[in-house]
Amino acid sequence: MVVSEDVKNIDNMLLIPSGCILTARQIGILQAWGVDNIEVKFNGEPDKVDKLDTMPADALERLTSDVRASFWKADDADPVFAELFKVILRRRANRPVAN
Amino acid sequence: MNPPTLDELVLATPSSLGSYGPLMHEIERALASPQCSLGMIADVIEKDIDLTARLLRFSNSAYCGFSTRLSTVTEAIGLIGIQQVQDLLTASSVIERFSGVSNEFVSVKSFWQHSLATGIAGRLIAMERRLPRPDRLFVSGLLHDIGRLVLILQAPKHAQKIFELYKKERILLREAEVRVLGYDHQNVAEALLKSWKYPLSLVLAVGNHHNPSGCEAARVEAAVVHLSDHLVNAMRVGSSGERFVPPLNPQAWATLGIKPDALAMIVRGIDEQFDAVQEMFLSA
Numbered sequence: 001m002v003v004s005e006d007v008k009n010i011d012n013m014l015l016i017p018s019g020c021i022l023t024a025r026q027i028g029i030l031q032a033w034g035v036d037n038i039e040v041k042f043n044g045e046p047d048k049v050d051k052l053d054t055m056p057a058d059a060l061e062r063l064t065s066d067v068r069a070s071f072w073k074a075d076d077a078d079p080v081f082a083e084l085f086k087v088i089l090r091r092r093a094n095r096p097v098a099n
Numbered sequence: 100m101n102p103p104t105l106d107e108l109v110l111a112t113p114s115s116l117g118s119y120g121p122l123m124h125e126i127e128r129a130l131a132s133p134q135c136s137l138g139m140i141a142d143v144i145e146k147d148i149d150l151t152a153r154l155l156r157f158s159n160s161a162y163c164g165f166s167t168r169l170s171t172v173t174e175a176i177g178l179i180g181i182q183q184v185q186d187l188l189t190a191s192s193v194i195e196r197f198s199g200v201s202n203e204f205v206s207v208k209s210f211w212q213h214s215l216a217t218g219i220a221g222r223l224i225a226m227e228r229r230l231p232r233p234d235r236l237f238v239s240g241l242l243h244d245i246g247r248l249v250l251i252l253q254a255p256k257h258a259q260k261i262f263e264l265y266k267k268e269r270i271l272l273r274e275a276e277v278r279v280l281g282y283d284h285q286n287v288a289e290a291l292l293k294s295w296k297y298p299l300s301l302v303l304a305v306g307n308h309h310n311p312s313g314c315e316a317a318r319v320e321a322a323v324v325h326l327s328d329h330l331v332n333a334m335r336v337g338s339s340g341e342r343f344v345p346p347l348n349p350q351a352w353a354t355l356g357i358k359p360d361a362l363a364m365i366v367r368g369i370d371e372q373f374d375a376v377q378e379m380f381l382s383a
Contacts, residue, residue, distance in 0.1 A: 016166055017166055020166040023161050023164040023368075023371060026164055026166075027364070028223075028226045028227065070333070070335070070342075070343060070344055071333070071344045072271060072343040072344060072345055072346050073346040079359050080347065080349075080352055080359050080362075081347070082359075083359035083360065083362055083363075084330070084333060084359075087362050087363045087366050088333045088334065088366075091334065091366060091370075095370070
């Protein structure tokens with residue numbers, strides 16, 4: 001995502017200029033300044049299709065089982081595990097090859 | 100054959116700073132000078148052409164996230180900070196120091212990929228938690244499993260027993276270390292980094308990353324490294340030899356006070372920054 005309008009604090013100090021690609025670090029800076037919304041635009045690339053949403057049922061079952069087996073302890077009742085599992089499953093579906 | 104003691108492992112590990120040693124000493128000398136300026140530090144760094152190029156690439160990467168393009172070392176140091184440049188040199192020198200470790204038990208490249216990603220995660224979690232000196236958590240994450248390389252380098256026969264036991268009984272690698280040696284890789288790292296006179300909070304964060312609640316003096320830092328290691332193992336970015344994602348300590352999670360929905364952002368941040376950081380440290 002690209003910042004589409006200059007982001008300034010209440011003293012009109014420029015925090016992030018328009019045209020800048022928004023990174024995790026900059027989101028952290030904005031949070032630190034108490035900025036809770038900014039104008040953004042997508043980089044001109046079409047939205048990527050989330051492969052998890054279009055994955056065939058049998059492939060999804062294999063992937064789910066593989067991801068679950070990698071955890072020493074898998075407790076679906078634990079909200080932290082449940083969230084991380086969801087995040088990792090989506091990441092694995094979209095980035096099947098390890099770094 | 101009795102396993103080596105922690106002191107024996109530390110004594111056997113080279114303590115030189117590698118090829119970055121003279122540069123680091125020169126920076127320290129410049130910093131101690133009353134006339135010290137960013138230009139003086141930049142002059143020292145610019146003597147190393149490869150380091151200069153890598154530092155500039157790194158400064159302009161997603162890891163640093165600056166909105167303007169930096170074209171000189173002086174600008175880079177001014178925005179990154181001298182302390183972080185020193186931390187980067189320290190990290191580079193440690194990676195170089197262990198470059199000769201055999202790939203018999205674990206791929207060294209994969210080991211450092213896991214370590215670098217854990218460092219990135221540590222810094223992102225520290226930023227999310229608004230902790231001071233998030234870059235120090237990068238170094239802690241980078242070095243968290245260094246004890247495992249020391250074991251492979253200095254005690255290869257015991258390392259072999261550890262990996263055999265780990266495979267045969269399908270237990271956690273750390274558990275196999277304790278059964279063979281009576282201690283684990285985090286104890287080795289703690290002893291080594293202490294002997295290298297690293298800052299105490301860093302030594303304790305690394306030395307307690309599997310039991311962060313057991314260390315009151317660096318409880319938060321150890322919890323950051325613990326969660327970072329957990330996330331990176333789950334992401335499977337590189338590997339320090341462990342096949343499973345070790346369990347997440349609920350007390351460590353509670354210590355950090357991070358909301359579960361922040362995990363997606365941290366994981367995304369690791370992916371965004373990994374290539375630039377890998378290029379900085381593993382491109383030589």
